[in-house]
Amino acid sequence: MTVFVWIESFAGRALSSSWEALGAASALAADLDCAVTAVVLGANAEEIAAEAAGYGARQARVCSDASLSEYRLETYAALLSQLVAEHKPKAVLAVASNRGRELLASAAADTGNGMISDVIELRLADGQIIGTRPAYAGKVLMEMTAHTETTFVTLRARAFSPAAAVAGNPPAIQRTAAAATPDSIASLVEGFATESGTVNLTDAAIIVSGGRGMANNPRNPPDGLTGEAAAIWKAKDGFANTLAPLVDVLGAALGASRAAVDAGYIPYEHQVGQTGKVVNPDLYIACGISGAIQHQAGMRNSKVIVAINKDAQAPIFKLAHYGIVGDLYEVVPALTAALRRRLG
Amino acid sequence: MHVVTFTRSTPDTAAKVWVDEEGAVSWGDVATVVNPWDEYSLEETIAITKSSGGKSTVIAIGAALHDDALKHSLAMGIQDAIRVEEVGADIHDSLNWSGLAAGALQKLGDVDLVIFGKESIDVASDQHSMQLARRMGWTMLSFVSAIVELDAAAGTIRVEKSLEQGKQTLSARLPAIISVMKGINEPRYPNFLGIRKAAKAKIPVWTAADLGVELPAPATSALRYFNPPPRAVSTEIIAGEGVSDKVETLVARLFEEKVL
Numbered sequence: 001m002t003v004f005v006w007i008e009s010f011a012g013r014a015l016s017s018s019w020e021a022l023g024a025a026s027a028l029a030a031d032l033d034c035a036v037t038a039v040v041l042g043a044n045a046e047e048i049a050a051e052a053a054g055y056g057a058r059q060a061r062v063c064s065d066a067s068l069s070e071y072r073l074e075t076y077a078a079l080l081s082q083l084v085a086e087h088k089p090k091a092v093l094a095v096a097s098n099r100g101r102e103l104l105a106s107a108a109a110d111t112g113n114g115m116i117s118d119v120i121e122l123r124l125a126d127g128q129i130i131g132t133r134p135a136y137a138g139k140v141l142m143e144m145t146a147h148t149e150t151t152f153v154t155l156r157a158r159a160f161s162p163a164a165a166v167a168g169n170p171p172a173i174q175r176t177a178a179a180a181t182p183d184s185i186a187s188l189v190e191g192f193a194t195e196s197g198t199v200n201l202t203d204a205a206i207i208v209s210g211g212r213g214m215a216n217n218p219r220n221p222p223d224g225l226t227g228e229a230a231a232i233w234k235a236k237d238g239f240a241n242t243l244a245p246l247v248d249v250l251g252a253a254l255g256a257s258r259a260a261v262d263a264g265y266i267p268y269e270h271q272v273g274q275t276g277k278v279v280n281p282d283l284y285i286a287c288g289i290s291g292a293i294q295h296q297a298g299m300r301n302s303k304v305i306v307a308i309n310k311d312a313q314a315p316i317f318k319l320a321h322y323g324i325v326g327d328l329y330e331v332v333p334a335l336t337a338a339l340r341r342r343l344g
Numbered sequence: 345m346h347v348v349t350f351t352r353s354t355p356d357t358a359a360k361v362w363v364d365e366e367g368a369v370s371w372g373d374v375a376t377v378v379n380p381w382d383e384y385s386l387e388e389t390i391a392i393t394k395s396s397g398g399k400s401t402v403i404a405i406g407a408a409l410h411d412d413a414l415k416h417s418l419a420m421g422i423q424d425a426i427r428v429e430e431v432g433a434d435i436h437d438s439l440n441w442s443g444l445a446a447g448a449l450q451k452l453g454d455v456d457l458v459i460f461g462k463e464s465i466d467v468a469s470d471q472h473s474m475q476l477a478r479r480m481g482w483t484m485l486s487f488v489s490a491i492v493e494l495d496a497a498a499g500t501i502r503v504e505k506s507l508e509q510g511k512q513t514l515s516a517r518l519p520a521i522i523s524v525m526k527g528i529n530e531p532r533y534p535n536f537l538g539i540r541k542a543a544k545a546k547i548p549v550w551t552a553a554d555l556g557v558e559l560p561a562p563a564t565s566a567l568r569y570f571n572p573p574p575r576a577v578s579t580e581i582i583a584g585e586g587v588s589d590k591v592e593t594l595v596a597r598l599f600e601e602k603v604l
């Protein structure tokens with residue numbers, strides 16, 4: 001018996017969120033009295049497996065066939081499905097990243113197994129794996145179980161503690177061949193454009209978000225801009241020159257409300273909320289955001305919430321642990337300066 | 345080109361949702377809406393079929409409650425709607441669900457492209473589109489932020505897919521299944537004429553027997569629903585002489601909280 005954990009990697013390096021999945025897998029495996037098997041696919045698989053051993057994965061199944069060097073659902077799912085069919089693990093775990101979601105759902109379908117997605121707690125009761133997950137935008141929680149030989153589980157990012165580093169355990173690495181031959185691959189990767197310097201919101205420990213209030217920038221737009229165009233200029237200038245320095249000093253990720261996204265102040269990738277990203281940071285700083293229920297759905301579980309809003313009645317203050325009532329264009333630069341003095 | 349899209353009704357995002365004494369999920373008598381993520385898949389389906397002169401069909405799997413979402417889809421401009429209902433089937437079990445969905449696609453026969461929303465806002469099982477693709481043996485392209493090219497004659501599609509690290513450009517052969525993100529388009533609002541037409545539409549209901557589908561035992565079960573523990577927050581509105589005073593206090597608090 002074993003528990004599989006998919007170690008997600010990008011450009012030949014393991015994603016640090018994978019150590020959360022490994023932590024959850026180790027806890028489950030300890031309850032089941034079995035070992036964890038790291039499944040590492042793609043470039044540098046053996047090096048990554050050795051790194052995983054440093055976090056407690058004693059066994060690894062690796063494949064670094066050229067067909068896996070760029071992530072593609074078909075090739076990855078074919079191999080994962082094959083490994084599951086051969087080894088019948090009790091569970092397959094991965095972080096609910098975009099890749100983790102589609103990969104596990106596909107392999108679960110291929111192998112006829114049940115899947116529990118976006119789990120925030122995992123336990124074993126009478127040999128049964130039970131996952132707790134949020135539903136209805138976190139307004140309700142549910143417990144789910146699978147009746148199949150293998151249970152596929154995706155884990156919400158930052159809901160599980162990363163595995164602890166352990167010394168001196170070389171992994172037992174088993175190499176496997178790729179499952180799909182090139183002509184059975186239906187999609188082709190033509191390119192990849194990375195967004196430089198962005199921090200992934202779902203993995204971020206600190207998030208600074210801006211809302212519609214970003215448009216109330218006292219700076220004057222260039223001549224000729226009026227109305228909506230002026231508001232967009234002001235908000236963009238605020239994101240770039242007022243929020244970005246705070247983001248930098250905190251090593252944070254930049255978020256936004258839907259109102260800011262829909263008004264064209266900032267790209268959708270930054271949206272937090274029910275139709276954006278659900279985030280789970282230690283610290284969430286909301287600037288010029290009123291705190292609508294759909295925004296709350298994305299950030300309610302942040303450990304510490306700070307609100308900066310000029311309206312003392314804004315609903316965000318009911319949710320926040322700390323609030324400053326004031327103009328964000330005065331408060332944020334002062335906060336950035338104070339933090340810079342303390343953090344260097 | 346025949347484009348199929350799937351949708352269903354979900355409680356309004358502003359609704360209060362709770363678990364009642366019987367352990368059932370309730371949102372009182374607040375109306376349902378079309379799953380908000382599906383506004384983008386519906387719009388994309390309508391835009392593609394309008395420009396290619398093709399056919400569009402929307403399918404919901406489940407009880408009559410989902411007719412509201414189907415009518416909204418028709419009012420936006422989707423041509424045909426079908427509801428699949430198998431009394432007793434556990435449609436929250438995605439293997440069961442994908443069996444019925446695959447049966448419906450096979451019965452339609454001539455489908456080139458299936459478009460899903462990114463997720464359902466209530467259950468968000470993250471599985472429906474992918475598991476249907478695996479069952480059909482079709483290519484799955486999820487988290488699509490743009491369709492770069494769709495060539496019906498050549499039977500190919502090229503998309504931009506959102507991953508946490510950036511955008512991947514992929515090409516694939518049709519038939520394929522895609523799931524689309526917010527931002528791919530500006531969903532239209534149904535107009536008066538559309539709403540009137542949709543109100544009169546009779547929506548056919550297909551059963552598992554109509555589809556020749558035998559359902560397996562569900563692979564998963566929901567054991568219980570429960571209300572999250574109340575979040576006890578006491579808000580401290582930071583007091584102080586001026587802005588610099590206030591931010592110093594805030595920074596001190598954040599250090600006490602050990603989040604910096």
Ligand SMILES: Cc1cc2nc3c(=O)[nH]c(=O)nc-3n(C[C@H](O)[C@H](O)[C@H](O)COP(=O)(O)OP(=O)(O)OC[C@H]3O[C@@H](n4cnc5c(N)ncnc54)[C@H](O)[C@@H]3O)c2cc1C
Pocket residue numbers: 210211212213214216217256257258259260271272273274275276277287288289290291292293294295298308309310311314326327328329357380
């Ligand atoms: C189906 C659906 C899905 C949705 N999904 C999401 C989602 O995913 N994410 C999301 O965020 N919203 C979502 N919404 C929208 C949500 O209902 C709100 O409209 C939105 O969150 C409001 O954004 P906001 O707080 O930036 O703007 P507003 O509500 O307009 O608030 C702006 C705030 O800024 C303050 N302010 C203005 N100027 C300043 C200043 N100079 N200094 C300090 N404060 C200032 C104001 O006092 C105000 O409180 C959704 C809505 C629907 C119907």
Ligand SMILES: Nc1ncnc2c1ncn2[C@@H]1O[C@H](COP(=O)(O)O)[C@@H](O)[C@H]1O
Pocket residue numbers: 350351352379381382385403404405406435460461462463464467468469470471472473
């Ligand atoms: N019962 C259903 N009938 C039709 N579409 C559905 C159903 N359940 C989920 N979907 C669609 O599947 C997509 C993904 O949902 P999910 O996998 O639950 O996150 C969304 O576009 C949903 O609208």
